[in-house]
Amino acid sequence: xxxxxxxxxxxxxxxxxxxxxASEEVSRTxxxxxxxxxLLGHHTHGVKLANxxxxxxxxxxxxxxxxxLESRQISPVAAAYDGHYILGPYLVQKALEQxxxxxxxxxxxxxxxxxxxxxxxLASYLKPFVDQGLMPIIxxxxxxxxxxxxxxxxxxxxxxxPIAMGIPSRIQPIMLDVSMSTVTNGSVAKAKAEGxxxxxxxxxxxxxxxxxxxxxxxxxxxGSILPxxxxxxGHKGFAMGLMVEALTSALGGFGRKDDxxxxxxxxxxxxxxxxxxxxxxxxxxxxxxxxEACLQAKPVDPERPVRLPGQSGLRRxxxxxxxxxxxxxxxxxxxxxxIEDSSLKGTLDV
Amino acid sequence: xxxxxxxxxxxxxxxxxxxxxASEEVSRTxxxxxxxxxLLGHHTHGVKLANxxxxxxxxxxxxxxxxxLESRQISPVAAAYDGHYILGPYLVQKALEQxxxxxxxxxxxxxxxxxxxxxxxLASYLKPFVDQGLMPIIxxxxxxxxxxxxxxxxxxxxxxxPIAMGIPSRIQPIMLDVSMSTVTNGSVAKAKAEGxxxxxxxxxxxxxxxxxxxxxxxxxxxGSILPxxxxxxGHKGFAMGLMVEALTSALGGFGRKDDxxxxxxxxxxxxxxxxxxxxxxxxxxxxxxxxEACLQAKPVDPERPVRLPGQSGLRRxxxxxxxxxxxxxxxxxxxxxxIEDSSLKGTLDV
Numbered sequence: 001x002x003x004x005x006x007x008x009x010x011x012x013x014x015x016x017x018x019x020x021x022a023s024e025e026v027s028r029t030x031x032x033x034x035x036x037x038x039l040l041g042h043h044t045h046g047v048k049l050a051n052x053x054x055x056x057x058x059x060x061x062x063x064x065x066x067x068x069l070e071s072r073q074i075s076p077v078a079a080a081y082d083g084h085y086i087l088g089p090y091l092v093q094k095a096l097e098q099x100x101x102x103x104x105x106x107x108x109x110x111x112x113x114x115x116x117x118x119x120x121x122l123a124s125y126l127k128p129f130v131d132q133g134l135m136p137i138i139x140x141x142x143x144x145x146x147x148x149x150x151x152x153x154x155x156x157x158x159x160x161x162p163i164a165m166g167i168p169s170r171i172q173p174i175m176l177d178v179s180m181s182t183v184t185n186g187s188v189a190k191a192k193a194e195g196x197x198x199x200x201x202x203x204x205x206x207x208x209x210x211x212x213x214x215x216x217x218x219x220x221x222x223g224s225i226l227p228x229x230x231x232x233x234g235h236k237g238f239a240m241g242l243m244v245e246a247l248t249s250a251l252g253g254f255g256r257k258d259d260x261x262x263x264x265x266x267x268x269x270x271x272x273x274x275x276x277x278x279x280x281x282x283x284x285x286x287x288x289x290x291x292e293a294c295l296q297a298k299p300v301d302p303e304r305p306v307r308l309p310g311q312s313g314l315r316r317x318x319x320x321x322x323x324x325x326x327x328x329x330x331x332x333x334x335x336x337x338x339i340e341d342s343s344l345k346g347t348l349d350v
Numbered sequence: 351x352x353x354x355x356x357x358x359x360x361x362x363x364x365x366x367x368x369x370x371x372a373s374e375e376v377s378r379t380x381x382x383x384x385x386x387x388x389l390l391g392h393h394t395h396g397v398k399l400a401n402x403x404x405x406x407x408x409x410x411x412x413x414x415x416x417x418x419l420e421s422r423q424i425s426p427v428a429a430a431y432d433g434h435y436i437l438g439p440y441l442v443q444k445a446l447e448q449x450x451x452x453x454x455x456x457x458x459x460x461x462x463x464x465x466x467x468x469x470x471x472l473a474s475y476l477k478p479f480v481d482q483g484l485m486p487i488i489x490x491x492x493x494x495x496x497x498x499x500x501x502x503x504x505x506x507x508x509x510x511x512p513i514a515m516g517i518p519s520r521i522q523p524i525m526l527d528v529s530m531s532t533v534t535n536g537s538v539a540k541a542k543a544e545g546x547x548x549x550x551x552x553x554x555x556x557x558x559x560x561x562x563x564x565x566x567x568x569x570x571x572x573g574s575i576l577p578x579x580x581x582x583x584g585h586k587g588f589a590m591g592l593m594v595e596a597l598t599s600a601l602g603g604f605g606r607k608d609d610x611x612x613x614x615x616x617x618x619x620x621x622x623x624x625x626x627x628x629x630x631x632x633x634x635x636x637x638x639x640x641x642e643a644c645l646q647a648k649p650v651d652p653e654r655p656v657r658l659p660g661q662s663g664l665r666r667x668x669x670x671x672x673x674x675x676x677x678x679x680x681x682x683x684x685x686x687x688x689i690e691d692s693s694l695k696g697t698l699d700v
Contacts, residue, residue, distance in 0.1 A: 108460050153644065178589045179586070200583075239524075247485075252628055276424045277462050282603030283601065285603075287596060289607040290600070
């Protein structure tokens with residue numbers, strides 16, 4: 001399988017975003033966050049998305065001009081952005097950097113972002129901040145989509161609402177990125193496209209029947225995805241989903257009440273600097289202890305030792321940086337399609 | 351069934367805590383937080399706990415002297431407490447008030463607490479802050495207890511690690527309080543005491559067999575509680591459990607590495623003031639929209655409409671404030687036992 005190097009991909013993507021009218025910094029940040037998704041092995045949320053982003057830039061729904069960002073400083077530690085649908089990676093990266101600066105002087109920083117365009121893979125943002133000893137947290141909801149039903153209900157109301165966080169440790173960092181639903185919208189769409197069943201019965205049909213068939217989601221009225229915890233403990237996933245809704249769409253003041261359409265996201269990021277709390281040394285002693293206890297716990301299956309969130313991704317990242325990224329066929333197809341519309345057409349062997 | 355009024359319970363508990371050496375403010379706060387647990391219907395985490403708290407005060411493990419609190423101000427929005435095992439409700443209440451003050455001027459406030467004594471029911475703290483339009487968040491882990499195994503592992507490493515949060519809405523507030531494990535330590539202990547099975551197979555035996563028998567937890571080596579998400583999606587509950595560990599024990603710099611014993615808690619509280627972000631009006635318009643969409647979603651069972659987190663508790667609270675709290679027999683038994691050791695002995699019909 002052909003492998004694509006990171007610098008090559010970056011050159012291509014930056015060129016494509018620049019030609020679609022995005023400014024230099026927006027193009028660079030978006031490209032590197034997309035590539036980071038593939039480096040971590042999340043190929044559905046990496047370079048594959050570029051073609052869709054470019055289409056939205058060309059249609060005018062997504063914006064590439066960084067100067068459109070309206071940022072209101074609430075206090076030295078808090079800010080509220082109106083993103084005006086600028087490409088999400090630029091907005092999230094900027095919000096994280098601003099929060100990290102606040103965290104380094106005040107312990108914590110927070111930025112809420114309304115009207116972001118799609119923000120790609122949440123895990124892709126974490127490593128640079130974790131490498132600096134910080135704890136970045138990202139939460140997001142998409143007020144244009146309804147896919148998860150409240151626990152006990154049949155009608156979808158909200159989105160999978162992921163939470164991502166990076167936790168420094170001297171042994172290996174923890175990088176978690178989990179939705180508050182059983183599965184993501186993407187998993188359901190993928191199973192449908194492949195004509196396959198889902199791995200587990202996580203769809204609730206519009207008749208209240210639990211099913212592993214994606215066709216039971218794509219009905220009229222629509223089915224829904226079960227919250228994390230499923231039929232037995234879905235009240236917990238529902239509660240956490242509402243937490244993310246409140247901390248993103250409600251905090252930003254723009255959400256389901258506004259009935260938006262198209263690719264978008266409400267996002268809140270926070271960064272905490274442990275050095276200012278108990279100090280780095282005590283903090284890392286504790287996370288090291290926790291990491292070690294988890295990794296050394298006797299496994300259920302002797303062939304499969306316990307893995308920490310983010311561990312496989314970081315291993316892949318090291319390999320892919322060294323040997324290039326083996327992009328799956330559907331990613332290459334999207335990339336080829338994006339190049340067809342650009343000056344790069346015919347000049348590259350993709 | 352006899353009902354106990356809130357003022358009567360408060361008089362009794364404050365007297366008991368004062369006689370056990372706790373200062374006035376510690377006694378009052380602890381009493382009212384315990385009673386609030388019963389008002390919300392969480393009888394395992396209410397007045398029932400007083401007897402154990404009093405025993406720990408008398409043994410010297412728990413402290414009742416508020417002046418022992420060491421508080422270090424990190425910045426205008428952040429503080430770190432060393433609680434020296436002062437009764438948890440006093441510490442958490444103080445941390446929330448301090449965070450709320452910071453939130454009202456800066457958008458957010460955060461306090462990390464190490465070496466707290468037990469903090470009772472997390473939901474009990476939320477309502478006064480939500481009533482002020484704020485979003486309080488409480489997270490806790492107990493570094494003296496190991497009950498949940500990392501996903502894919504057999505050996506328990508950490509605790510259920512609950513997250514609680516209050517979300518204002520004009521229609522009805524959302525008050526969530528959920529552990530990142532399938533069930534709590536308390537549920538397992540209760541089933542064992544009653545000689546019953548758990549409602550669902552949430553115990554992982556030390557042989558890796560999933561079971562609903564609490565006896566499979568109390569073995570040597572110990573069994574464990576499955577993380578939220580269970581066998582299929584437990585990687586998500588595991589990730590969230592690690593998030594809470596990092597934000598509580600690691601941030602406080604005191605945790606499993608210190609191998610503490612006895613009742614204790616690592617706690618982090620945050621308060622966010624939506625008024626300083628998008629403004630109360632846009633915030634409440636969005637939470638109202640969300641609350642209404644959830645409550646009006648067609649239910650799976652026509653007899654059981656969708657309920658929001660905290661809804662039943664708030665309904666009970668109104669009833670119990672008006673008509674008194676019908677304390678279960680085991681709560682009354684603990685209260686009687688506490689009174690036996692006090693000057694109230696023989697003076698009250700409990």
